[in-house]
Amino acid sequence: MTPIIDVQQVNKAFGGLRVINDGSIQVTKGSITGMIGPNGAGKSTLFNLIAGALTPDSGRVLLDGEDITALSANARFHKGLLRTFQIAHEFSHMSALENLMMVPSHQPGENLFTTWFKPRLVREHDAKVRRRALEVIDFIGLYHVRNELAGNLSGGQKKLLELGRTMMTDAKVVLLDEIAAGVNRTLLGDLIGNIERLNQEMGYTFLVIEHDMDMIARLCDPVIVLAQGSVMMEGNIDDVQNNPEVIEAYFGGSAA
Numbered sequence: 094m095t096p097i098i099d100v101q102q103v104n105k106a107f108g109g110l111r112v113i114n115d116g117s118i119q120v121t122k123g124s125i126t127g128m129i130g131p132n133g134a135g136k137s138t139l140f141n142l143i144a145g146a147l148t149p150d151s152g153r154v155l156l157d158g159e160d161i162t163a164l165s166a167n168a169r170f171h172k173g174l175l176r177t178f179q180i181a182h183e184f185s186h187m188s189a190l191e192n193l194m195m196v197p198s199h200q201p202g203e204n205l206f207t208t209w210f211k212p213r214l215v216r217e218h219d220a221k222v223r224r225r226a227l228e229v230i231d232f233i234g235l236y237h238v239r240n241e242l243a244g245n246l247s248g249g250q251k252k253l254l255e256l257g258r259t260m261m262t263d264a265k266v267v268l269l270d271e272i273a274a275g276v277n278r279t280l281l282g283d284l285i286g287n288i289e290r291l292n293q294e295m296g297y298t299f300l301v302i303e304h305d306m307d308m309i310a311r312l313c314d315p316v317i318v319l320a321q322g323s324v325m326m327e328g329n330i331d332d333v334q335n336n337p338e339v340i341e342a343y344f345g346g347s348a349a
């Protein structure tokens with residue numbers, strides 16, 4: 094089966110520092126794949142190369158078999174490859190529900206021609222977006238705070254809202270970057286449950302960078318271990334945790 098994400102022999106250097114060294118990873122459609130590694134291993138850089146925030150010096154990135162190496166992050170977003178969006182400053186002054194409704198899509202209202210000449214189409218679209226936002230906010234368990242300003246939500250609630258924002262799109266693959274950081278254990282349980290439901294019920298594929306090993310162990314199979322810009326191994330969490338090379342490089346190091 095064609096992997097949904099196929100990173101092929103990617104290299105990336107910053108100045109003289111080679112950060113990704115012939116990096117190749119495959120993410121299987123329908124999986125929740127984890128990516129771990131010591132601090133500075135290159136996890137965020139690889140994420141940025143996949144999401145399109147960075148361009149590789151060499152190598153290719155394929156999405157569902159299509160070469161997307163030259164595409165912008167925005168073009169990749171419209172192809173269904175997204176990373177959770179931090180709630181940007183300007184959005185913290187909008188309600189939780191409005192944050193969901195503001196997620197970019199091909200909205201007819203954005204086109205001046207449709208706004209002027211097809212106002213009914215715009216109204217129908219807005220009503221549809223609102224209905225979807227209400228469904229999503231219910232799904233992520235934030236219905237009771239739907240009218241709260243996003244800036245007033247707790248850290249964990251903001252993470253749930255970020256996940257909810259991905260659900261407003263036609264996501265195929267969602268990149269989750271350290272989503273557990275700063276989230277209390279109860280909300281972390283909700284977050285994990287929601288990710289599993291999105292995966293099982295709605296067919297989302299996830300690629301997860303995480304320092305929280307408990308979350309990796311509960312969610313991810315397989316787990317890819319990155320060390321010094323290269324893939325050290327891939328396997329299930331038990332294989333990874335029992336691999337002497339990984340223990341030396343990762344658990345024996347300074348990483349969490």
Ligand SMILES: Nc1ncnc2c1ncn2[C@@H]1O[C@H](COP(=O)(O)OP(=O)(O)OP(=O)(O)O)[C@@H](O)[C@H]1O
Pocket residue numbers: 107110112130131132133134135136137138139
């Ligand atoms: N824009 C940049 N310019 C220069 N060096 C960079 C840049 N981005 C990352 N690096 C360097 O690349 C290396 C890998 O960084 P990266 O953030 O990808 O690692 P990481 O595995 O995500 O680390 P962490 O777990 O600490 O977040 C580090 O040595 C870092 O200092």
